[in-house]
Amino acid sequence: MHETVIAESLLAAISQEAAKQSAKPIAAKISCGTFNTVNDEILRFAFTAAAKGTPCENVKLQIEHKPIQGQCQKCKQNFDVESPDKRCPHCGSGDFQLLPDAPLVLEEIEFE
């Protein structure tokens, strides 16, 4: 549900940059973590609604989901944690500590 707030903040950030560049934005790349995640379909829908009638109207969103990383407590190596039962791919231990999740970031804007 809070995708609406995210869409509005995203629109503001893209609009601001477009004004600075005096160029028309056509695509934007964003990334999010595992716990700071978004629903792609809802975010695209909310963004389309928010951007209607603005210079960002036809901006295509590319959304990258970054898996959270864990650090093995035995061998100290880092790896992607896709599920809580994940085991260390290096030593097989199930004892890991989650590392900080990736935030929601506007990575890149593509202009016409």
Added chain:
Amino acid sequence: MQKKKIGKKILSANEEYALKNSRFLARQKKLCLNMISSPGSGKTTILARTISELKGKIKIGVIEGDIQTDFDAQKIRATGAPAVQINTGGACHLSAAQISDALQNLPLADLDLIFIENVGNLVCPSAFELGETAKVVVLSVAEGDDKPAKYPAIFAKSKVLLVNKIDLLRAGDLVDFDVERVKADARKLNKGIEIFPISAKTCEGMTYWYDWLLKSVRAQHQGLAFDR
């Protein structure tokens, strides 16, 4: 056609307010806990009970977040504690700017501890930092023991997990809730999380929660770094 790297946090406007709140609270040496759960897990009941039981030991103020009504603020005021109600008018979470305003409307000089009762929702509030010292997640046994696995974000981000309504387990009304499973799943996401099984109704288990609160208020008062 040209691409431009930006690298800007999308919720940075909220995070700026959150940072401002957290610096303000640290300067004032106030502990501030952001309480998050599904609707009806017992947040208001736990708060009312906690305020009454800790009267004479610490002074508590509450910021209540609800989509509509001031029912929860009224329940808190009935205990004698000050409460500020925020109505989000449909929004599924509180934002840091709302907390900045609400803090100005509490008698802060008289308080040791500020609770924020977030809008009943296990998902959205976890994405919006408010500048709180720590998050407290409440899960009631009626919701099922699979919730940490299904909604990991809030369990990963909280300092405390209150497993509420354990009186229902004793009453035999609900036998398929495994407290040990919840503890194990939550600790997989968050090694340092404090877990207190409680009943806000019968007060069972509440003393461990109170001890943690008193200890944390003391640490905050001495300006000790709060271990999240």
